[in-house]
Amino acid sequence: MFFNAVSQDPRAVNVDLQTDAMLQVDISDALSERDKVKFTVHTKSTLPNFKQNEFSVVRQHEEFIWLHDSFVENEEYAGYIIPPAPPRPDFDASREKLQKLGEGEGSMTKEEFTKMKQELEAEYLAIFKKTVAMHEVFLCRVAAHPVLRKDLNFHVFLEYNQDLSVRGKNKKEKLEDFFKNVVKSADGVLVAGVKDVDDFFEHEKTFLLEYHNRVKDASAKSDRMIRSHKNAADDINRIFALLSYYPSNSNVGTMFGGFFKQKIEARIAADEDLKLADLLKYYLRESQAAKDLLYRRSRALVDYENANKALDKARAKNRDVLQAETSQQLCCHKFEKISESAKQELIDFKTRRVAAFRKNLVELAELELKHAKGNLQLLQGCLGILKGNT
Amino acid sequence: MADTARDAPPEQTDFHELEDGEELFPEPATTQESQPASLAAEDISTNSNGPKQDSLFDDDPEDLFAEATEEVSLDSPERDVLLSDGPSPAITPITPPTSVITPRIGHTHDDMFTHSSFDEIEEEEGGDSFDIHISVSDPEKVGDGMNAYMAYKVTTKTSISLFKRNEFAVKRRFSDFLGLHSKLASKYLHIGYIVPPAPEKSIVGMTKVKVGKEDQSSNEFVEKRRSALERYLMRTVKHPILLKDPDVLQFLESSELPRAVSTQALSSAGLLRMVNKAADAVNKMTIKMNESDAWFEEKQQHFENLDVQLRKLHTSVESLVCHRKELSVNTAQFAKSAAMLGNSEDHTALSRALSQLAEVEEKIDQLHQDQANADFYLFSELLGDYVRLLTAVKGVFDHRMKTWQKWQDSQMLLQKKREAEAKLQFTNKPDKLQQAKDEIKEEIEELEGKVQQGERDFEQISKTIRKEVSRFEKERVKDFKTIIIKYLESLVQTQQQLIKYWEAFLPEAKAIS
Numbered sequence: 095m096f097f098n099a100v101s102q103d104p105r106a107v108n109v110d111l112q113t114d115a116m117l118q119v120d121i122s123d124a125l126s127e128r129d130k131v132k133f134t135v136h137t138k139s140t141l142p143n144f145k146q147n148e149f150s151v152v153r154q155h156e157e158f159i160w161l162h163d164s165f166v167e168n169e170e171y172a173g174y175i176i177p178p179a180p181p182r183p184d185f186d187a188s189r190e191k192l193q194k195l196g197e198g199e200g201s202m203t204k205e206e207f208t209k210m211k212q213e214l215e216a217e218y219l220a221i222f223k224k225t226v227a228m229h230e231v232f233l234c235r236v237a238a239h240p241v242l243r244k245d246l247n248f249h250v251f252l253e254y255n256q257d258l259s260v261r262g263k264n265k266k267e268k269l270e271d272f273f274k275n276v277v278k279s280a281d282g283v284l285v286a287g288v289k290d291v292d293d294f295f296e297h298e299k300t301f302l303l304e305y306h307n308r309v310k311d312a313s314a315k316s317d318r319m320i321r322s323h324k325n326a327a328d329d330i331n332r333i334f335a336l337l338s339y340y341p342s343n344s345n346v347g348t349m350f351g352g353f354f355k356q357k358i359e360a361r362i363a364a365d366e367d368l369k370l371a372d373l374l375k376y377y378l379r380e381s382q383a384a385k386d387l388l389y390r391r392s393r394a395l396v397d398y399e400n401a402n403k404a405l406d407k408a409r410a411k412n413r414d415v416l417q418a419e420t421s422q423q424l425c426c427h428k429f430e431k432i433s434e435s436a437k438q439e440l441i442d443f444k445t446r447r448v449a450a451f452r453k454n455l456v457e458l459a460e461l462e463l464k465h466a467k468g469n470l471q472l473l474q475g476c477l478g479i480l481k482g483n484t
Numbered sequence: 485m486a487d488t489a490r491d492a493p494p495e496q497t498d499f500h501e502l503e504d505g506e507e508l509f510p511e512p513a514t515t516q517e518s519q520p521a522s523l524a525a526e527d528i529s530t531n532s533n534g535p536k537q538d539s540l541f542d543d544d545p546e547d548l549f550a551e552a553t554e555e556v557s558l559d560s561p562e563r564d565v566l567l568s569d570g571p572s573p574a575i576t577p578i579t580p581p582t583s584v585i586t587p588r589i590g591h592t593h594d595d596m597f598t599h600s601s602f603d604e605i606e607e608e609e610g611g612d613s614f615d616i617h618i619s620v621s622d623p624e625k626v627g628d629g630m631n632a633y634m635a636y637k638v639t640t641k642t643s644i645s646l647f648k649r650n651e652f653a654v655k656r657r658f659s660d661f662l663g664l665h666s667k668l669a670s671k672y673l674h675i676g677y678i679v680p681p682a683p684e685k686s687i688v689g690m691t692k693v694k695v696g697k698e699d700q701s702s703n704e705f706v707e708k709r710r711s712a713l714e715r716y717l718m719r720t721v722k723h724p725i726l727l728k729d730p731d732v733l734q735f736l737e738s739s740e741l742p743r744a745v746s747t748q749a750l751s752s753a754g755l756l757r758m759v760n761k762a763a764d765a766v767n768k769m770t771i772k773m774n775e776s777d778a779w780f781e782e783k784q785q786h787f788e789n790l791d792v793q794l795r796k797l798h799t800s801v802e803s804l805v806c807h808r809k810e811l812s813v814n815t816a817q818f819a820k821s822a823a824m825l826g827n828s829e830d831h832t833a834l835s836r837a838l839s840q841l842a843e844v845e846e847k848i849d850q851l852h853q854d855q856a857n858a859d860f861y862l863f864s865e866l867l868g869d870y871v872r873l874l875t876a877v878k879g880v881f882d883h884r885m886k887t888w889q890k891w892q893d894s895q896m897l898l899q900k901k902r903e904a905e906a907k908l909q910f911t912n913k914p915d916k917l918q919q920a921k922d923e924i925k926e927e928i929e930e931l932e933g934k935v936q937q938g939e940r941d942f943e944q945i946s947k948t949i950r951k952e953v954s955r956f957e958k959e960r961v962k963d964f965k966t967i968i969i970k971y972l973e974s975l976v977q978t979q980q981q982l983i984k985y986w987e988a989f990l991p992e993a994k995a996i997s
Contacts, residue, residue, distance in 0.1 A: 329804035
């Protein structure tokens with residue numbers, strides 16, 4: 095299945111005013127194969143690091159994850175909000191449905207079969223578009239970040255036209271990850287208890303914690319709401335399909351048929367999904383990334399304080415003072431570096447968040463209006479015919 | 485509902501007048517289903533007072549012409565007619581025997597009409613126009629525990645001279661309605677009248693009400709039943725013959741009604757009914773009728789197709805009602821969640837916008853609820869009614885087959901007896917011969933009478949069915965059209981509200997900076 099992704103997002107445009115170099119990344123094409131998706135990553139850049147000004151490579155999901163993880167593990171980037179990794183493409187549900195349809199082909203009329211097949215294919219396409227968009231957003235965020243865009247791994251990712259030979263994590267590594275996460279969250283709790291002197295960060299901590307939880311809840315509830323909406327839309331569609339058999343007055347039949355073809359309710363549900371549900375899902379992940387940043391900073395703070403204590407102890411005992419001093423200096427430096435960039439990152443996060451919500455909420459309202467007006471027109475047209483046709 | 489009280493003497497039910505304050509269940513404001521009955525100028529003769537075989541049909545000749553429909557050819561079964569009249573050579577013409585009135589040309593049905601018009605004597609009743617309106621209201625729980633039941637107030641407003649007064653009310657319980665239907669069915673179904681079926685029993689629903697659970701679902705159940713009873717009565721009285729039936733009149737007018745015990749599901753009458761139904765089903769499979777009239781075959785096919793379509797539609801609408809209710813619940817939950825999110829958002833303008841979004845979603849939730857109710861009461865219930873009505877229609881066709889079978893059986897028997905008589909001529913026992921000959925002659929005479937009667941019955945039921953079917957189709961088209969218009973209007977309202985809400989929200993969203 096071929097699909098040409100369209101970069102709708104302004105996040106795709108990046109102009110680095112400082113170095114006067116342009117770096118623009120998008121996913122120009124994508125191919126869905128049996129159990130993987132191949133993304134064509136297209137780059138336009140005037141940066142001197144690259145051999146050409148414009149080039150493309152093919153990447154798979156695992157390679158995106160590798161890139162993301164390399165950022166997370168890089169100590170240099172501890173003070174930045176790492177753009178959240180795109181979720182794994184999940185066509186399982188859709189594939190299952192298509193398969194079931196294929197199996198049940200004999201038991202329904204050709205018309206029904208074609209119709210259902212079209213619907214399922216449209217669903218598949220929608221999921222496909224979404225996963226492409228999410229991978230693209232990740233790349234664009236990296237390309238927009240003043241520091242991350244210079245990352246070597248990122249450049250390799252963009253330019254190296256061979257397979258990166260990044261295999262997915264095997265069981266052992268996944269288990270290691272699991273334990274790491276457990277340790278991290280336990281640590282996170284400890285570290286969160288440390289009161290921060292800095293008001294800004296103290297406020298951010300409290301805010302982010304609550305915000306993250308509420309976004310999680312809103313995201314789950316919006317998903318449920320939209321799923322119900324899709325179910326109702328399917329029913330409405332079926333009803334209009336049945337009603338469109340109205341031969342005694344072909345005008346009315348055509349009207350009902352029009353409802354059926356337009357599938358307005360289904361589109362409303364799809365748009366709500368795009369503008370509302372996806373927005374919330376994205377900021378769920380971003381707020382988690384912001385929380386991670388705060389965690390790293392708190393961790394650094396704790397290390398710094400511990401290093402201070404160790405230094406005092408060493409001075410008191412007059413043993414290993416130099417070592418303790420070096421260690422303390424390192425921790426101090428690390429902490430201050432993180433604090434500095436973290437502040438800016440969090441401010442940027444807020445700006446981005448507000449802009450994204452504004453854009454999506456406005457678009458949501460506009461789409462809802464457009465569909466409601468379209469619906470209204472169809473309905474009134476239908477009523478006119480029915481009432482006039484005594 | 486299950487009247488589990490099985491004591492022998494039918495109790496005189498005490499209906500006491502309901503004072504306004506006593507309403508246990510708030511009566512919802514909707515009475516959308518009870519349309520003022522207005523069949524165009526159908527006259528009612530006071531003579532037909534029961535299932536007389538040669539009952540007099542009254543048709544205003546003007547109406548016939550207005551209603552004559554074009555024959556629609558059925559191209560393929562699926563394209564069948566949900567909302568149109570379907571193939572129906574209209575109504576039996578009544579004018580002078582020689583002219584054929586129906587405007588279509590080249591249809592063999594016309595022969596049936598011309599020949600049958602000899603038999604019809606039309607009588608016109610001067611004065612009365614069809615004007616009767618029945619409402620079922622004020623459901624009131626009477627009694628306690630498992631012996632409790634709901635009493636409904638049945639109010640009739642009418643100007644028809646059949647009734648003693650213009651406006652009157654009585655109290656009835658569900659089993660009374662079932663009893664009425666049972667009586668009408670036994671009187672009229674087998675001669676070809678489409679008797680509207682009564683609403684279905686629901687043991688679960690009623691038990692909840694009896695037990696005293698005054699929650700949402702038992703309120704909904706009572707309302708659903710009240711509405712169904714009202715529609716049932718209206719359909720029944722719209723039928724010109726049924727309206728004049730003394731049982732119907734008694735049901736509407738008399739303050740006390742003997743309890744209909746035989747409607748209990750587990751009574752002996754109930755069991756007998758079930759056995760009969762099973763026997764019927766078997767018999768139906770074995771009757772192979774020589775259909776000499778293509779009209780009946782076509783109509784039966786038409787009703788089969790209609791049945792399939794209606795059931796499909798009904799299922800879809802029921803599914804929609806269910807999903808919309810779900811949607812309403814989930815929207816409300818999302819609204820709350822969005823409000824919380826707005827609270828924790830520290831950018832003021834965004835926070836405000838999110839709160840506004842939450843409000844919009846709350847209002848939309850209410851819209852969904854109202855829409856779900858409309859879906860249900862307007863659309864789903866109507867479809868359910870028609871699915872059940874179609875069963876009655878099919879039943880009537882089956883009765884015609886049975887009548888035909890009876891006629892054929894008598895004929896075959898007559899044939900045999902005649903053969904036996906012929907054989908008798910050639911026996912050689914003179915003493916027994918005369919006696920036997922006389923016996924057979926008697927039997928033959930009797931059988932000849934039966935055969936003639938059978939043929940008359942068959943023709944009569946065929947004629948009745950034609951009339952009934954055309955009346956049914958007319959009503960159906962009208963009903964559906966009215967309901968669909970109402971439903972679309974409710975949808976229009978919803979969309980208009982949605983536009984209002986989102987238009988109010990848009991500037992808030994744009995104000996985020």
